[in-house]
Amino acid sequence: METLTPEQISTRLAELRQEHRLLDDQIQRMAANGDDELEAKRLKRRKLQLKDCIARLADMQIPDEPA
Template sequence: MTEEEEGALRTQLARLQQEHRDLDAAIAALAASPASDLLQVQRLKKRKLVLRDSIRLIEDQLTPDIIA
């Protein structure tokens, strides 16, 4: 992997992590609201899970394989 590719992955990783944190805050705000839309909360949680999987995939690509 070139430095350019690694930099691009790290940039994408930072963006996805920020979006994950933003969704976490949005879910918490909706859950605290008395008139919260449960369907909207479920959609946000699903999106958050997709982001988590994408984050882990990129982290795996950035972590070098270590042969034991």
Template sequence: MLQDKEELHRKLAELTQEHRELDEALAQVAQEPHYDQIKASRLKKRKLLLKDMISRINSQLIPDLNA
């Protein structure tokens, strides 16, 4: 169980870091003279997927109150 929690915390840190990097990438794309809507859309979709994954891991890390 402890190893599983450690793995979840590690994965959470990785996903959170990637989410931050996507924020930076989106900001950079928005600053480009020729705004690439397709690239921005792909980055936003990936960012939403990461947000969902982060939420799921956070839910797993919260102890079950009924246990």
């Protein structure tokens, strides 16, 4: 696993959060229009993957505390 700098983590988090918002908007539009359910499921799966990546990166921003 590569080590990311705090700046790289922040940048990547911003990118992922933006993509997550865009997918959310697209999914809502598709639901309102009754569009392709299979495509909506694919987008929802991608959105969940992004959420997981965002959570992992956000955790990387928290400094380790001694137990």
